[in-house]
Amino acid sequence: MSNDDSFMTSRLNEALGWARKYSIFQYPFVTACCGMEYMATACSHYDVDRFGAGFPRFSPRQADVLFVVGTISHKMAPVMKRIWEQMAEPKWVVAFGVCTCTGGFYDNYATVMGIDTILPVDVYIPGCPPRPEMVLDGLMKLQDKIQQEHTTGERAAPEPRPPILEP
Amino acid sequence: MNPQDLIESVTSRFPDAVSSSHVFRADATVVVTPEGLLAVARFLKEDPELALNFLMDLSAVDYSAFGQGHARGLFASSGVAVAPSFLIPDLDPWPGPPGERFAVVYHFFSGTQRHRLRLVVPVPETRAAVESLTPLWPAANWLEREVWDMFGIRFEGHPDLKRILMYDGFEGHPLRKDYPVAKRQPLIGPQN
Amino acid sequence: MEEHAPLQEATPEKVGTHTSSAQLEMRDMLLNIGPAHPAMHGIVRIVAQLDGEQIEKAEVEIGYLHRGFEKMSEQVDYNGVMPYTDRLNYVSPLINNMGYCMSVEKLIGISVPVRCHYVRVILSEISRITDHLTCVGATAMELGAFTVFLYMIKAREYLWELVEKVTGARLTVSFCRVGGVKADLPEGFAGLCKEAFAETRKVLVESDGLLTRNRIFVDRMNGTGVISAADAIGYGITGPFLRGSGEAYDVRKDCPYAVYDRIDFDVPVGTRGDNMDRYLVRMEEMEQSMRIVEIALADMPPGALQLDPDTGREIPAAEMVDLAKVGDIGAISGGCAVAGPTLEGSGRAQRPSIAADEKRVFLPPKEDVYGNIEGLMSQFKLVMHGHGVRPPAGEVYFPVEGANGELGFYVVSDGTGNPYRVRCRPPCFAIMSALHELLQGESMADMTPTFGSVNMIGGELDR
Numbered sequence: 001m002s003n004d005d006s007f008m009t010s011r012l013n014e015a016l017g018w019a020r021k022y023s024i025f026q027y028p029f030v031t032a033c034c035g036m037e038y039m040a041t042a043c044s045h046y047d048v049d050r051f052g053a054g055f056p057r058f059s060p061r062q063a064d065v066l067f068v069v070g071t072i073s074h075k076m077a078p079v080m081k082r083i084w085e086q087m088a089e090p091k092w093v094v095a096f097g098v099c100t101c102t103g104g105f106y107d108n109y110a111t112v113m114g115i116d117t118i119l120p121v122d123v124y125i126p127g128c129p130p131r132p133e134m135v136l137d138g139l140m141k142l143q144d145k146i147q148q149e150h151t152t153g154e155r156a157a158p159e160p161r162p163p164i165l166e167p
Numbered sequence: 168m169n170p171q172d173l174i175e176s177v178t179s180r181f182p183d184a185v186s187s188s189h190v191f192r193a194d195a196t197v198v199v200t201p202e203g204l205l206a207v208a209r210f211l212k213e214d215p216e217l218a219l220n221f222l223m224d225l226s227a228v229d230y231s232a233f234g235q236g237h238a239r240g241l242f243a244s245s246g247v248a249v250a251p252s253f254l255i256p257d258l259d260p261w262p263g264p265p266g267e268r269f270a271v272v273y274h275f276f277s278g279t280q281r282h283r284l285r286l287v288v289p290v291p292e293t294r295a296a297v298e299s300l301t302p303l304w305p306a307a308n309w310l311e312r313e314v315w316d317m318f319g320i321r322f323e324g325h326p327d328l329k330r331i332l333m334y335d336g337f338e339g340h341p342l343r344k345d346y347p348v349a350k351r352q353p354l355i356g357p358q359n
Numbered sequence: 360m361e362e363h364a365p366l367q368e369a370t371p372e373k374v375g376t377h378t379s380s381a382q383l384e385m386r387d388m389l390l391n392i393g394p395a396h397p398a399m400h401g402i403v404r405i406v407a408q409l410d411g412e413q414i415e416k417a418e419v420e421i422g423y424l425h426r427g428f429e430k431m432s433e434q435v436d437y438n439g440v441m442p443y444t445d446r447l448n449y450v451s452p453l454i455n456n457m458g459y460c461m462s463v464e465k466l467i468g469i470s471v472p473v474r475c476h477y478v479r480v481i482l483s484e485i486s487r488i489t490d491h492l493t494c495v496g497a498t499a500m501e502l503g504a505f506t507v508f509l510y511m512i513k514a515r516e517y518l519w520e521l522v523e524k525v526t527g528a529r530l531t532v533s534f535c536r537v538g539g540v541k542a543d544l545p546e547g548f549a550g551l552c553k554e555a556f557a558e559t560r561k562v563l564v565e566s567d568g569l570l571t572r573n574r575i576f577v578d579r580m581n582g583t584g585v586i587s588a589a590d591a592i593g594y595g596i597t598g599p600f601l602r603g604s605g606e607a608y609d610v611r612k613d614c615p616y617a618v619y620d621r622i623d624f625d626v627p628v629g630t631r632g633d634n635m636d637r638y639l640v641r642m643e644e645m646e647q648s649m650r651i652v653e654i655a656l657a658d659m660p661p662g663a664l665q666l667d668p669d670t671g672r673e674i675p676a677a678e679m680v681d682l683a684k685v686g687d688i689g690a691i692s693g694g695c696a697v698a699g700p701t702l703e704g705s706g707r708a709q710r711p712s713i714a715a716d717e718k719r720v721f722l723p724p725k726e727d728v729y730g731n732i733e734g735l736m737s738q739f740k741l742v743m744h745g746h747g748v749r750p751p752a753g754e755v756y757f758p759v760e761g762a763n764g765e766l767g768f769y770v771v772s773d774g775t776g777n778p779y780r781v782r783c784r785p786p787c788f789a790i791m792s793a794l795h796e797l798l799q800g801e802s803m804a805d806m807t808p809t810f811g812s813v814n815m816i817g818g819e820l821d822r
Binding site for chain 1 (some may be wrong): 426
C-alpha cells in the first residue's frame with residue numbers, strides 16, 4: 001500500500017480483511033488419516049464454524065483456502081497442483097499434518113517430501129494427525145495472516161524451503 | 168482338516184508338482200513348481216474335501232537379501248563380534264527360503280471347512296513368470312497386478328497386467344530388495 | 360476434479376424431436392470421477408462409461424495413497440512397524456496393531472496373558488464401532504443426511520475420548536507392543552465405557568430413526584450395489600460386505616483368536632447383498648461390538664497382579680514396575696521418575712498381566728526405563744540394532760477381523776532385527792477390486808451409496 005492511500009481506503013481495506021478472514025471457504029483436499037481429524041474438527045464437537053470456516057466447498061473455483069489434508073504421493077501430486085491452479089486469487093494453502101509439511105516418516109519412493117516443494121504454503125499444521133485444537137490454532141494463524149495482508153497491503157512471501165540434506 | 172492332512176492330500180495328488188512341504192507355527196505350506204501351479208490351484212478350489220474357495224491373499228517375497236539385514240550388534244563396527252544371544256530357541260524350525268530369488272505366496276481359505284493352506288511358488292529371476300489364477304478367482308486380478316507392480320513378476324494369461332499402485336512411467340519395482348527405499352521418481356516437483 | 364470427455368456437438372439431428380429415433384446417433388460418454396471428488400471420501404478414480412444415466416462399464420484406478428508401508432516395514436525393527444500399522448486403516452488403528460502384533464507373536468511363538476487379550480479385544484471393538492460410525496455417517500452424508508453424519512461423528516468423539524483415556528492418543532495410537540500392550544486400562548474405565556456407550560446408543564437410535572425409515576435413504580440403498588455371496592467369495596470379499604450377502608464368515612467366530620471364543624456375540628447376516636443390507640449389518644455390528652466390550656469388561660481377570668507375600672495386600676501397578684524390584688521400587692518410581700505428559704498411561708504398565716512374561720521381547724514401561732537400571736538396560740538392549748525383538752527365521756500368516764473384513768498379516772523373518780517382509784492383506788482391496796462389477800448396469804446416482812458401503816480406506820487399500 002502506498003503512502004498516498006487515505007485514511008478511508010486503508011480503513012476500508014482493514015474491514016475487507018476482517019470480512020475475508022471470517023468467511024473462509026475451504027477446499028478440503030482430504031487424502032489420508034488426517035481426514036479423520038479434519039472431520040472431527042469440522043463437526044459439532046470442535047465446530048470450525050465458530051471461525052467462519054464451516055463451509056467446505058468441493059469445487060476449487062469457489063474456494064479460498066486449500067486444506068491439503070494427508071499424505072501426498074507422487075501419483076497424487078499433479079492432481080493437487082491442478083486443483084491449486086484452478087483456485088481463484090486470492091488463495092491460501094494450509095499444510096495439514098506432518099506428511100504435507102515434510103513427508104513425515106514416509107521417507108520413501110512413493111511420497112512427496114512436503115507439499116511446499118510443489119505449492120507455496122501459508123500455514124503448516126504439524127502433528128500426526130494434529131489434534132483439533134491445533135487445527136483451530138492453525139486456522140487462527142491463517143486468519144491473522146489474511147488480516148495482516150489487508151492491513152499492510154503486502155502478502156507475506158512464503159518462507160523459502162531449506163535445502164534437503166542428503167543422509 | 169489339520170495341516171498335516173491338508174499337505175498330505177495335495178502331495179499325494181500331485182507328487183511331481185509339489186517339491187516340498189512343511190508346517191511352521193501350524194501354517195500348512197506346500198511348495199509347488201510354477202508349471203504345476205494352475206492344476207494344483209484348480210484342485211484346491213474344486214476338491215470337495217479341501218474346498219479352498221477363498222483366495223485370501225497373493226503376494227511375493229524377494230529372497231535375494233535373506234539373512235543380510237541388520238544382524239550386526241552394537242559394537243560390530245568396532246570389530247567386536249556380538250553373538251545373537253537373543254534368539255529364542257525354536258523346536259520346530261522353518262526349513263528356510265525356497266531357493267529361488269522370488270517366491271509367489273498364495274493364501275487359501277476354505278469358507279466351509281475353515282482351514283487354510285499356503286502355496287509357495289519359487290520363481291527364478293531369469294524367468295520371473297507364473298501362470299495367472301484369474302480364470303479361477305477374479306480376486307487374483309488386482310492382486311497379481313500388485314505383485315507385477317511391486318516385484319516385476321509376470322502372470323501369464325492375466326487379462327490386463329499393468330501397474331496398479333504406482334503410475335505409468337515409474338521405472339523399476341519398488342519392493343524388490345535392490346530398489347533403494349528413497350529413490351523417487353516424481354511426476355512433478357523437484358527430485359527430493 | 361471432474362472432467363467431461365468432449366461431447367459430440369449438438370446437431371439438429373440429435374436434439375430435434377422431429378427426427379425419428381432411428382436417426383439418432385448414440386454416443387457413450389466417459390465420465391472421470393475422482394481422484395478428488397465430493398462424492399468420494401477417499402482418493403480413487405473411477406472412469407465410467409455412461410449410456411445416459413446408466414453406467415455401462417467402470418474402471419477403477421487406485422494407488423493415489425500408496426506410501427510404501429511394506430517397504431518401510433523392512434527398514435525398521437519389529438516394534439517400529441507399529442506406527443505404520445496405525446495408518447493402514449486409520450479409522451480403526453487398534454485392530455491393525457493387534458493383527459500385526461499377533462502375527463509377530465505367532466512367529467516368535469509366545470502368547471500374551473489373558474488380561475492383555477481382553478484389553479486388546481476391548482479396544483479393537485471400540486475401534487470397530489468408530490469405523491462403522493464413520494462409514495455409515497459418511498454414506499448418509501453423501502446421500503444428503505448431513506444430520507446423521509454430525510450425530511455419528513459426535514458419538515465417535517465420545518469413543519475417541521475413551522480411547523484417549525487408555526492410549527493417550529485419539530487416532531494413531533500405536534498402543535500394542537510385540538508381546539503385550541503399552542499400558543493397562545485406566546481405573547474406572549468400565550464406568551467411562553458405560554457412559555460413552557449410553558451416548559453412542561442414543562446416537563444409534565436417533566440415526567436409526569433418521570435413516571432406516573427414511574424414504575429417500577431406503578430407496579437409494581435398496582437393491583443397489585447387489586453382489587451374490589458366490590461372487591463375493593470369488594473376489595475374496597470378507598467382513599460386513601460378505602455378511603450382507605448372506606455368508607456368515609467372521610474371523611472372530613470361525614477362526615477365533617485372542618479371547619473371542621469365550622465371548623458370546625452374534626454375527627448379523629443379510630440376505631440380499633445390497634447396500635441396505637450392508638448398512639443394517641453395520642448398524643447391528645456396532646451393537647454387538649458394544650456387547651462384546653461389556654462382556655469382556657465383566658469377564659476380564661482382575662487388574663491387581665500380585666499379592667504381597669507377607670501381608671496379602673494387593674500391590675498396585677505404580678508400586679510394581681519391575682518384578683525384580685518388588686517392594687522397594689515404590690520409592691524410586693515415585694521419587695525421581697515422573698512421567699511427563701507425553702507418557703500418559705505409563706504408570707498403568709502392569710507388566711505381568713498385560714504383557715508376555717518374556718523380557719527379551721517386550722519393551723519395558725517408560726517409568727521402568729527412567730526409574731531403574733534393569734528397565735533401562737532392557738530398553739537399551741531391545742532398541743539398539745541387532746538386539747531387539749528377533750524372531751526365528753520363518754513365515755506366518757495371521758488373520759484378524761478388521762472393520763472391513765479379514766485383515767491378515769504375512770510376516771517373513773530372516774532372524775535379524777528387522778522384519779524381512781511384512782505383507783498386509785487389506786480387506787477393502789478385495790472389495791474395491793469388485794467395485795466395477797457392482798457399478799455396472801447401475802445408474803450414475805447409485806454409485807454414491809455403493810461406494811459408501813464399500814468403506815474404502817485409502818491407507819489400507821493402497822498402503
